Amino acid sequence: MSTVTVESLAPAAPPLDLDGAQRTHDLDRAHVFHSWSAQGALDPMVVTGAQGSWLWDGAGRPFLDFSSQLVNTNIGHQHPAVVRGIQEQAAKLCTIAPQHANDARSEAARLVIERSPGELSHVFFTNGGAEAIENAVRMARLHTGRRKVLTRYRSYHGHTQTAIHMTGDPRRWPNDTGAEGIVHFFGPYTYRSVFHAQTDDEECARALAHLEQVVQMEGPATIAAIVLETIPGTAGIMVPPPAYLAGVRDICDRYGICWIADEVMAGFGRSGAWFAVDHFSTADGGPVVPDLITFAKGVNSGYVPLGGVILGDAIYDTFRERPYPGGLTYSGHPLACAAAVATINAMTDEGIVQNAARIGAEVIGPRLAELAQAHPVIGEVRGLGVFWALELVRDRETREPLVPYNASGAAAAPMNALVAACKKRGLLPFVNMNRLHVVPPCNVTEGEARLGLDLLDEALGELESSLT
Numbered sequence: 001m002s003t004v005t006v007e008s009l010a011p012a013a014p015p016l017d018l019d020g021a022q023r024t025h026d027l028d029r030a031h032v033f034h035s036w037s038a039q040g041a042l043d044p045m046v047v048t049g050a051q052g053s054w055l056w057d058g059a060g061r062p063f064l065d066f067s068s069q070l071v072n073t074n075i076g077h078q079h080p081a082v083v084r085g086i087q088e089q090a091a092k093l094c095t096i097a098p099q100h101a102n103d104a105r106s107e108a109a110r111l112v113i114e115r116s117p118g119e120l121s122h123v124f125f126t127n128g129g130a131e132a133i134e135n136a137v138r139m140a141r142l143h144t145g146r147r148k149v150l151t152r153y154r155s156y157h158g159h160t161q162t163a164i165h166m167t168g169d170p171r172r173w174p175n176d177t178g179a180e181g182i183v184h185f186f187g188p189y190t191y192r193s194v195f196h197a198q199t200d201d202e203e204c205a206r207a208l209a210h211l212e213q214v215v216q217m218e219g220p221a222t223i224a225a226i227v228l229e230t231i232p233g234t235a236g237i238m239v240p241p242p243a244y245l246a247g248v249r250d251i252c253d254r255y256g257i258c259w260i261a262d263e264v265m266a267g268f269g270r271s272g273a274w275f276a277v278d279h280f281s282t283a284d285g286g287p288v289v290p291d292l293i294t295f296a297k298g299v300n301s302g303y304v305p306l307g308g309v310i311l312g313d314a315i316y317d318t319f320r321e322r323p324y325p326g327g328l329t330y331s332g333h334p335l336a337c338a339a340a341v342a343t344i345n346a347m348t349d350e351g352i353v354q355n356a357a358r359i360g361a362e363v364i365g366p367r368l369a370e371l372a373q374a375h376p377v378i379g380e381v382r383g384l385g386v387f388w389a390l391e392l393v394r395d396r397e398t399r400e401p402l403v404p405y406n407a408s409g410a411a412a413a414p415m416n417a418l419v420a421a422c423k424k425r426g427l428l429p430f431v432n433m434n435r436l437h438v439v440p441p442c443n444v445t446e447g448e449a450r451l452g453l454d455l456l457d458e459a460l461g462e463l464e465s466s467l468t
Helices: 018-031 078-094 103-112 129-144 162-167 170-175 200-218 244-255 312-320 333-347 352-374 409-424 446-467
Strands: 047-050 053-055 062-065 120-126 148-152 182-185 223-229 258-262 293-294 306-311 378-384 387-395 430-432 434-440
Touching: 062 446, 078 333, 103 120, 103 306, 103 333, 120 129, 129 148, 129 162, 129 223, 129 258, 129 293, 129 306, 129 312, 148 162, 148 200, 162 170, 162 182, 182 200, 200 223, 200 244, 223 244, 223 430, 244 258, 333 352, 352 387, 352 446, 387 409, 409 430, 409 446, 434 446
Parallel strands: 148 182, 148 223, 223 258, 258 293
Antiparallel strands: 047 053, 053 062, 120 306, 293 306, 378 387, 387 434, 430 434
């Protein structure tokens, strides 16, 4: 075990202000309505400052951020180049209506397109990922003249009307009116295969056959788009088999369906590539190129809200003479786009995408494999770059999840205990259902990654002791 500690590795803490932290907490509980939560039971941690892969709570305690918040601070907290870019843009032009061109938006679009696969050529900017999904689906529907959209179970696409209907996890259930033309199907997930597959190749072939059967049974002429998280995020970081996305591309081409790749979480370095689709290729080695790509989160690490849709000439030409019926007051907001320009340039100049790939291949992947050998509670390890999940189980043979699907209250106690064990050691984790996700910033250092994994090792040991 390393002798490095949270206290020895963390940067200098911001000035301590206990009274100010308490006031922040009290005002939050008095006036703030939180998302995805029963309000009465909340006791949120006050965050008083953050830097790089670290943040501090109201008592001045440092935490190594292995969550990247909501898997969006891809270049960490308070990156000086991005802070400076926002400050300089604010001094020049804080805001302008989207019908006017501005240099920050134009440059952000150029940088995004330069890093996009294939011949994608234009960007429609939004305020976040859910709005990007809404507009990508609208574009596909208008382009094809069709209504239905196919999305997979075990997915998350956002909480606007169309996006939440497309979502395949239980957050959809209280919001689903069944009226948005959405049809769900099963994507590849070899560890918990619904196709009784034993290998990734079997899973790939059977998942593609299932998807094509759904297309045929729903009526190809009614389907506008198939929407997939390239690598599903909060649903479990199930990296698809190598040939799966090429197979989806082929199905879409044969039936005239648009393929929308949701890269909101997986994009901009998270997987160790600019976009997760870059990891996949056709049988002849060519790129697998979606018709539309949605993005947000990592494009500027969430410093100012920003998302967008990347599209190619085919869909662009649909609206060359025909007005596109959609728009946003803050589309391409100068502060957000300036943050994106600074982020993308910093990621390029500092080799941050390459760092994510290296840390994943040389540090996180091998160390998680060691933890899987040491801890029977780990059923499977999977991921790429700085985008990993531990599937936690009660029994490796039966693969019974550590907590039931969509567990809450007492049923979720083991996962709550794991979070508490991590936080007690100064590690801020990301958990969902029976999974713990290892998702530090893309520029996490090797020392920080190793420390976080050592702390996770200890927390898993404490969890197993409580289970036995």
